[in-house]
Amino acid sequence: MEMQQVRYFLAVAKALNFTQAAADCNVPQPSLSRAIKALEDELGGALFVRERALTHLTDLGRMMLPLLTQCHDSAVAAKSLAASYKKGATAPLRIALSHTINLALLVPALTELAKAFPGLELQFFRGDGPSIADRLRGGGSELAVAGPLGESWERLDAWPLFDEGYELVVNKAHPLAMRNRVSLAEIADARLISRPYCEQADELDALLRTAGIEQKAGDHILSDQDMLSLLEANVGIALMPESARGNVALRGVAVDGVRLRRSVSLYAVAGRGRSAAATGLMKLLRAADWTTLLPAARPA
Numbered sequence: 001m002e003m004q005q006v007r008y009f010l011a012v013a014k015a016l017n018f019t020q021a022a023a024d025c026n027v028p029q030p031s032l033s034r035a036i037k038a039l040e041d042e043l044g045g046a047l048f049v050r051e052r053a054l055t056h057l058t059d060l061g062r063m064m065l066p067l068l069t070q071c072h073d074s075a076v077a078a079k080s081l082a083a084s085y086k087k088g089a090t091a092p093l094r095i096a097l098s099h100t101i102n103l104a105l106l107v108p109a110l111t112e113l114a115k116a117f118p119g120l121e122l123q124f125f126r127g128d129g130p131s132i133a134d135r136l137r138g139g140g141s142e143l144a145v146a147g148p149l150g151e152s153w154e155r156l157d158a159w160p161l162f163d164e165g166y167e168l169v170v171n172k173a174h175p176l177a178m179r180n181r182v183s184l185a186e187i188a189d190a191r192l193i194s195r196p197y198c199e200q201a202d203e204l205d206a207l208l209r210t211a212g213i214e215q216k217a218g219d220h221i222l223s224d225q226d227m228l229s230l231l232e233a234n235v236g237i238a239l240m241p242e243s244a245r246g247n248v249a250l251r252g253v254a255v256d257g258v259r260l261r262r263s264v265s266l267y268a269v270a271g272r273g274r275s276a277a278a279t280g281l282m283k284l285l286r287a288a289d290w291t292t293l294l295p296a297a298r299p300a
Contacts (some may be wrong), residue, residue, distance in 0.1 A: 098146035109284035162290035171234035
């Protein structure tokens, strides 16, 4: 089936006159008639009852009309989108973020990028380390921002953006919020909620177990966004990367004995072509002054 045949079919279905449809399509009537006949042969039946003044759709033609209309509209939309992309009017950008990355950290760069690409279309994917690596490998995302992925694929490029430690994040109304530092022993009896989706969850759990601390494991938390909502409601406390905290209702407290750190990196696949928007975001993120963006650099 060719799109030209579909276009001719829709013209005849609208005019119910082969001569008029040929004129509307700016083609000789014999050419239009041959195209319609070829389409009918392919679909296995007549699409029109051909009568000079009373041409009309057959049952098969009526069945095909909405489907071929959709087919035609989709083809036109695809062609228009391709033209917009070629001209730079449309700039889709597929970014994978781990569950532990605060999107607010990327907003300054994305704001600048949107100025350079008015047609910017952001498509985000959230996942854990392995799923983000798979997403990059399969081409589902052009770029990723995450902590350690635990991935040794030789084609995976990584550019460290910033290094950070972990802190105890609590509601400002929580008793521990009055402290600048606490010991591990002081949080042993608190409702410490675990973050199993974190790229370094196993390392953190091992550190706490060594100190005899069991995190609250019955909760099923899916992301730092969910975690922050719970902490804002003061239903528990959590050990989180310093960049996670961004809510004014929350405070970060240093914990003695927790020396775990992580490197947040920008990831991409080496040797794979990238869109202009992706290249622009890479430059902005790598050039950013992250000390001005991290919550730890601001007064608590």
